Amino acid sequence: MNDRKLIRVEVDPNLCVGSGMCVNFNPDLFQIQPDGHAAYVGRKLDEMAALDAAELCPVSAINLIYEEQQ
Template identity: 45%
Template sequence: MGDRWSVEVDRGVCIGSGMCVNHAPDGFRLDSARQSHPVDAEADANERVLAAAEGCPVEAITLTLAGTGEVVFPPEE
């Protein structure tokens, strides 16, 4: 069984660009206020969700390993 990620969107940072939906349409939705939110709080680790996080122009998406909380994205500096 592969890794699972906890997916969070900081709605105070999100600017509603929709890039996350373009990269991972099954993983993210924009609400009526054009704020992003994950479809599910946890997702199987996959390239589309990672691309959505990496493509967010304001880094509003955080991915952590479910269970451990180890940060997957954004990388710790």
């Protein structure tokens, strides 16, 4: 059983190349920002969608941050 609590989703701007895979996968949660990098913009945390987007990211720029990781 997974007892970790997701507290945020981050897109590392140093890794993100703006491929848009995350945005194409879920435009309600991810958007390309003016600087060309993606950002998680969802009002609620959607762990499953964020995990799926992280797996699709060609440069592994999407990180899920859990409470136990702080």
